[in-house]
Amino acid sequence: MYGVEASGAETERTAFRRAEKRYKLYKSQPTRSRKQPVVNRTDLSDVIDFLAVLESFERDGGTPEGIYRFECPGFALPIFCLKDRPGFYFIPCALTIEEQCYWIRQSLISFPQPPNRTNHTAIYGPISYLLTAVQNKKILVEAENSNVSLVDNNMLAPRYIFSETSLDAHVEGHDSCKSVSASVLLRKLRWSTLGLQFDWSKRNYDVSLPHNKIPNDLCLLAKKMAVPAMSSGEEFQPEAAIVNYFGPSDMLGGHLDDMEADWSKPIVSISLGCKAIFLLGGKSREDMPVSMFLRSGDIILMAGQARECFHGVPRIFIDDEHAENSDLLSQFSGEDDRCFMDYIKSSRININIRQVN
Ligand SMILES: O=C(O)CCC(=O)C(=O)O
Structure with missing residues (x-):
């Protein structure tokens, strides 16, 4: 989230920037005769759909060209990797619907609580x-x-x-x-930081800022999910997390997360709420990124070489056709849950957990 951003006209010319523009949401300005803005139709045919990959793998054991199933003894969920992006792991449907609801509640109730900082x-x-x-x-x-x-x-x-x-x-x-x-x-909530607090102005962790440890249940989840990206015998140590909150037209520009000491350790990144497009580029902004859908409950890991790859989220989908969050919304149908329902029907939350030292 907080990595170096290239600026100005230069970014317009990079392959990463062009991909961002391709998937970004564009709305026409309302006119006198047309009050509702028209949303651009984006060609999504190149976007990798890991849910479809999972379903077809479960049917016949096959995977599309460039994608393989990663074997991790003792890890219960299927994991997929990209042949040309070592260190990147996709765990589709990693969280049950109940777990997704739980983490959405935590993201809105507890994670923005002081001493955690928010925007x-x-x-x-x-x-x-x-x-x-x-x-x-x-x-x-x-x-x-x-x-x-x-x-x-x-x-x-x-x-x-x-x-x-x-x-x-x-x-x-x-x-x-x-x-x-x-x-x-x-x-207007855009981020909250858990555990060691990230200082956005200095672009570093400020250990002097008051903070609580990462909540134990999030810590346990991150440790469990990080296993495929850890060397054998090592355990992931969650020390900080950034929670990103995306509204309907928000995007997260291409960046690197480069403030942690040991890049061999993964970032564990959890998606909740509306579906999004994730771009995973290469070590240069000139490398053409691959695009993939991120759905509620998916988890990705970026470790080793993948930590050096530019990445970002150019689009979230809030329309009924693409948001794919109706199962989730039905969990928030009670009167007491109204504000969760109102929030998540047009929002996405990402919790990414890091080992800092
Ligand atoms: O929202 C996401 O899925 C990615 C978040 C991210 O890249 C970051 O916070 O560094």
């Missing part, structure tokens, strides 16, 4: 219980005594707090006060 922390300071505030239609307003101070565990005291909607009039009358509804904050 909102730099603007508003620590924000607690965002999802509860969304459910209760609260708004975030400047705290009365909002001078920055430290509370327990070296954490910043909240500068903004959630308030009842009824206070809105009072807040709006106050010139210096920024107020924003919890639902807008949730929609």
